Amino acid sequence: MNTSPVTSFLLRKASAISDEEFIQLRDFIYAKCGIWIDEKRKYLIQNRFEGRVAKLGMKTFTEYLKFLQYDANRDKELPFVFELITTNETSFFRDQKQLDAFTDHILMPVLAQQRAKNRFELSIWSAGCSSGEEPYTLAMILAEKLGPELRKWRISIQGCDISLPMLAKAKSGVYSDYAFKTTPEAMRRKYFTPVEGGFKISPAVSSMVSFQHLNLNDAAAMKRLPKSQVVFCRNVIIYFDTAMRKKVVSAFYDNLQPGGYLILGHSETLHGITMAFAPKFFPGAVAYLKS
Amino acid sequence: MPTIGINELKPGVIVAEAVVSRDGRVLLAAGGKVEARHVALFKGLGVSGVVAAGGAGGAHDEAAAGYVRDYFVFLNPDSPVVNELFSYAAQAVARRMESGWTLPSLAERRAENVEHLSDVLPMETADPDKIVDHEVQLASFPDVYFKLRQEMDSPTGSVQSLAEIITRDVSLTAKLLKLANSPIYSLPEPVESIARAIAVIGTNELSTLALGVSTINYFKGIPKELIDMAAFWRHSVSCAIFAHILAKALGEQNTERFFIAGLLHDVGRLILFKEMPYASSEALLHARENSLPIVEAERAMLGFTHTDLGRSLLARWDFPPQITVLVNQHHDPMSAPSPREAAIVHLADFFANVAGVAAGWLYVLPPLDEKAWELTGLPPSSARRVMSDFESQAEKTFSAFF
Ligand SMILES: C[S@@+](CC[C@H](N)C(=O)[O-])C[C@H]1O[C@@H](n2cnc3c(N)ncnc32)[C@H](O)[C@@H]1O
Ligand SMILES: [Fe+2]
Ligand SMILES: [Fe+2]
Numbered sequence: 001m002n003t004s005p006v007t008s009f010l011l012r013k014a015s016a017i018s019d020e021e022f023i024q025l026r027d028f029i030y031a032k033c034g035i036w037i038d039e040k041r042k043y044l045i046q047n048r049f050e051g052r053v054a055k056l057g058m059k060t061f062t063e064y065l066k067f068l069q070y071d072a073n074r075d076k077e078l079p080f081v082f083e084l085i086t087t088n089e090t091s092f093f094r095d096q097k098q099l100d101a102f103t104d105h106i107l108m109p110v111l112a113q114q115r116a117k118n119r120f121e122l123s124i125w126s127a128g129c130s131s132g133e134e135p136y137t138l139a140m141i142l143a144e145k146l147g148p149e150l151r152k153w154r155i156s157i158q159g160c161d162i163s164l165p166m167l168a169k170a171k172s173g174v175y176s177d178y179a180f181k182t183t184p185e186a187m188r189r190k191y192f193t194p195v196e197g198g199f200k201i202s203p204a205v206s207s208m209v210s211f212q213h214l215n216l217n218d219a220a221a222m223k224r225l226p227k228s229q230v231v232f233c234r235n236v237i238i239y240f241d242t243a244m245r246k247k248v249v250s251a252f253y254d255n256l257q258p259g260g261y262l263i264l265g266h267s268e269t270l271h272g273i274t275m276a277f278a279p280k281f282f283p284g285a286v287a288y289l290k291s
Numbered sequence: 292m293p294t295i296g297i298n299e300l301k302p303g304v305i306v307a308e309a310v311v312s313r314d315g316r317v318l319l320a321a322g323g324k325v326e327a328r329h330v331a332l333f334k335g336l337g338v339s340g341v342v343a344a345g346g347a348g349g350a351h352d353e354a355a356a357g358y359v360r361d362y363f364v365f366l367n368p369d370s371p372v373v374n375e376l377f378s379y380a381a382q383a384v385a386r387r388m389e390s391g392w393t394l395p396s397l398a399e400r401r402a403e404n405v406e407h408l409s410d411v412l413p414m415e416t417a418d419p420d421k422i423v424d425h426e427v428q429l430a431s432f433p434d435v436y437f438k439l440r441q442e443m444d445s446p447t448g449s450v451q452s453l454a455e456i457i458t459r460d461v462s463l464t465a466k467l468l469k470l471a472n473s474p475i476y477s478l479p480e481p482v483e484s485i486a487r488a489i490a491v492i493g494t495n496e497l498s499t500l501a502l503g504v505s506t507i508n509y510f511k512g513i514p515k516e517l518i519d520m521a522a523f524w525r526h527s528v529s530c531a532i533f534a535h536i537l538a539k540a541l542g543e544q545n546t547e548r549f550f551i552a553g554l555l556h557d558v559g560r561l562i563l564f565k566e567m568p569y570a571s572s573e574a575l576l577h578a579r580e581n582s583l584p585i586v587e588a589e590r591a592m593l594g595f596t597h598t599d600l601g602r603s604l605l606a607r608w609d610f611p612p613q614i615t616v617l618v619n620q621h622h623d624p625m626s627a628p629s630p631r632e633a634a635i636v637h638l639a640d641f642f643a644n645v646a647g648v649a650a651g652w653l654y655v656l657p658p659l660d661e662k663a664w665e666l667t668g669l670p671p672s673s674a675r676r677v678m679s680d681f682e683s684q685a686e687k688t689f690s691a692f693f
Binding site for chain 1: 352356359360361363364365366367368369373374377378381382403404406409413414415569570573574576577580581582587591592593594658
């Protein structure tokens with residue numbers, strides 16, 4: 001009998017990415033969008049990109065890197081790069097406890113202040129909004145809280161992302177079941193209508209929201225955004241290194257009106273990034289106050 | 292051409308090479324078809340596996356390899372031992388597909404809704420020690436554990452009092468007896484009492500087992516939306532079995548402590564589930580969505596990992612240091628005081644993860660420290676042997692726990 005091992009499958013699929021090529025690709029990605037890929041992810045990156053490299057008819061990563069850097073069409077390749085390295089996981093009413101805390105302790109007081117000043121306007125920035133579930137969720141919360149009064153208000157919820165396909169999906173406003181996995185059934189029934197391929201967000205909600213293609217690495221573009229009372233940036237800075245986190249958080253700071261709040265993802269904090277905000281602890285959530 | 296372990300062998304397989312018994316008899320010629328009686332015969336004569344011809348199985352090979360490749364994205368594709376294990380996992384998946392298994396879909400590979408669960412601490416202030424503090428204040432720890440711990444430390448400890456402590460705990464006694472009678476000891480005669488188990492296996496050895504196993508009940512009541520607890524313990528017991536096999540292969544003494552370290556290596560994750568259910572599910576989601584091993588996703592999301600929690604918890608329990616160090620270092624064996632010992636549990640965890648791929652485990656394999664493998668001095672090809680040893684022990688040993 002033969003017990004000697006037979007390796008009938010080979011893990012390696014295509015040409016290897018060399019250390020040198022990996023570093024170049026990593027640095028290129030970092031320079032473009034601030035997403036930091038550490039060395040441990042080398043094979044993951046190889047795995048993600050080798051299909052793209054082959055599809056372009058290239059044999060090596062060096063060829064691909066040259067293409068990214070010097071080709072006349074290099075900018076057209078960027079969206080493909082971003083698709084390969086970003087994750088767009090999101091859903092409506094994600095982190096309900098945090099949203100409740102936001103509603104009760106931030107949104108309601110802000111609305112009251114605005115009413116007192118007779119200024120019926122509110123502006124929120126959803127930075128890294130993916131396919132739009134987060135900004136639409138905020139719009140639904142506002143619709144719930146303002147009711148018929150909504151007509152009086154000028155609400156602007158600005159969703160931004162680096163991913164063009166995600167923004168296109170957001171603008172279409174049509175979602176499949178997965179988007180509702182964290183959503184109370186009543187909300188789906190109230191604010192969506194069944195359509196071919198899923199459920200479409202109601203115009204009353206979507207009219208509060210607009211979408212814009214924006215790279216959080218682009219300081220100038222961020223300066224041009226209207227000032228907000230609240231910035232949501234959830235589950236985005238986790239992909240950045242400290243330098244890039246500092247950069248975007250300082251852009252959020254500049255964008256916020258005095259007394260405005262920054263809301264990060266459930267497990268994200270400003271530790272080691274900035275002391276410019278004061279953390280406010282609410283049951284189930286922390287929000288950062290620009291003081 | 293895949294090698295099929297004897298426990299996986301099903302009638303209908305065509306063998307590519309003759310199947311020969313230990314004493315050189317040809318039991319089935321090359322090209323022959325395995326029938327039910329052959330399977331029994333091979334088992335009876337200690338044949339560990341056969342080399343199967345391609346063909347019938349080929350249909351799923353590509354899909355299986357593609358599926359398994361996604362689990363190996365943190366591994367060096369040029370490492371021989373990694374390739375050996377990749378090949379093993381791909382074959383195992385292909386075989387399961389042949390028997391009708393459909394690969395887990397993307398939806399299944401995503402975490403469930405846990406919006407109703409809240410963390411005990413905000414991440415803003417949470418650190419491993421604070422989390423464990425909260426944990427040990429709330430949950431009461433199995434009494435039998437402390438009695439055993441005292442007994443082990445006591446100079447006047449006796450075999451008799453040890454047996455008494457254990458016997459008073461019915462569920463612990465049952466588990467230990469099943470373990471004593473499992474293939475990890477393969478005793479010539481069944482052991483029917485704790486006193487007998489102590490006599491056969493040894494006082495220190497049985498104390499170590501008892502201590503480790505007595506902690507399991509502590510981790511009950513974790514919401515099932517967070518994690519499939521059966522799958523968690525299956526992974527843990529698998530790691531224990533692999534650690535035991537490797538420790539034996541490397542000529543270690545007191546292999547029980549490797550078994551127990553394997554059993555408890557991921558308990559830090561259970562603390563995370565109990566205390567920080569929402570954060571832990573976000574970490575799992577992050578792992579799945581970004582093709583990260585759980586340990587890397589924890590590091591990115593929480594700033595610490597389950598080994599930090601395990602370290603803090605075992606210290607609080609005053610767990611024996613020679614086991615604790617193996618648990619603490621299971622993702623970082625080379626910086627342990629004794630890297631060779633830590634390597635055993637590190638590798639066992641990795642092997643258990645590889646074995647889990649075909650069992651439907653949903654997370655990318657953790658990095659393998661290739662230096663840890665080198666420390667064992669085993670040739671890459673022996674990975675297969677370790678796998679088939681595991682297969683022959685797994686089900687019976689599992690039954691001691693489930
Ligand atoms: C995991 S999603 C988070 C979606 C949503 N905020 C949530 O928490 O459910 C992260 C999003 O950040 C976007 N992103 C990553 N880097 C970016 C950058 N440099 N500029 C803008 N968006 C970026 C990705 O395209 C992706 O849609
Ligand atoms: Fe682990
Ligand atoms: Fe593990």
